[in-house]
Amino acid sequence: MKINNLKTSFLTDKGMLTAVDNVSLCVNPGEVIGIVGESGCGKSVTASSIMRLFDEDSGTKVEGEIEFNNVDLLKIPEKDMEKIRGSEISMIFQDPMTSLNPVFKIGHQIMEAIMIHQKVKKKSAHEIAIEMLKKVGISDPDRRFNEYPHQMSGGMLQRIIIAMALSCKPKLLIADEPTTALDVTIQAQILDLMKELNEELKMGIILITHDLGVVAQICDKVNVMYLGQIVEELEVKDLFDNPKHPYTMGLLKSIPSLEGDRLKKLHVIEGNVPGLENITKGCRFSNRCDFATELCYNKLPDLELINKNHKIRCWNYQEIEQGISVNKGG
Secondary structure, three states: OEEEEEEEEEEEOOEEEEEEEEEEEEOOOOOEEEEEOOOOOOHHHHHHHHOOOOOHHHOOEEEEEEEEOOEEOOOOOHHHHHHHEOOOEEEEOOOHHHOOOOOOOHHHHHHHHHHHHHOOOHHHHHHHHHHHHHHOOOOOHHHHOOOOHHHOOHHHHHHHHHHHHHHOOOOEEEEEOOOOOOOHHHHHHHHHHHHHHHHHHOOEEEEEEOOHHHHHHHOOEEEEEEOOEEEEEEEHHHHHHOOOOHHHHHHHHOOOOOOOOOOOOOOOOOOOOOOHHHOOOOOOOHHHOOOOOHHHHHOOOOOEEEEOOEEEOOOOHHHHHHOOOOOOOO
């Protein structure tokens, strides 16, 4: 999949507000791409835009190009998009409580997706569904198959959603916080399963997460998002060894460590992600950045390619890297 200049805007009582602004990224077969950032940075909107889940008749506007298998998903009819969703592109949603139909049994919902997209008989679909429940760590899958969503915990529902998304062996998996509701043991099991299918099927994965530990474990490349834009794109090894954007550095410093002084307070990025109606003309991180200058407040930097696999959106990254004092402005 190749995404070029994706822009998603919503009609609100404050006018058209842009939640995703000119995002471009590429996912090759067998590649795992991470998207990280605070809540409100546009990660989930990006995922939903790829799947075309927004009702454009209600005022939502999605622009740009989303090229999948040489087809622009934004230009094909909805009927064709329905054939792609679930079979070639699957998505694990962030909230399992609202992702399942409460009036149908778990097994029925998993089998429905398998029968529609894999064109198999009911018996085969049942066997595939049971096998997927086992793979995601559901104990007594035959009994759980016949239960309703309200009879399960949030963590179990999350695993059901993951089983549904992986059951059709898609070419691309979009996973939006797939392990948030899971304990560490099941989390490791799910990540291993995703990685196994990724390698076996050459399945591309877009992983949206707050957990940089998960990023380190499974991702090849990382896109750091802030307020609707990618501010840094780099390989996962460089994320931890050589981050250059002040926002990326702040996220890494906020991770608890077992080394050093454990009584020392965690680093905090001062301030909050501003509302979309309060976006300024300069760098969007400037009002929270310790290195912001007059230029940062008044002009938006481009996403600049600084070496083969590293892009950054920052005016002062070279001075910051060299430890040169930056005169704050604003």
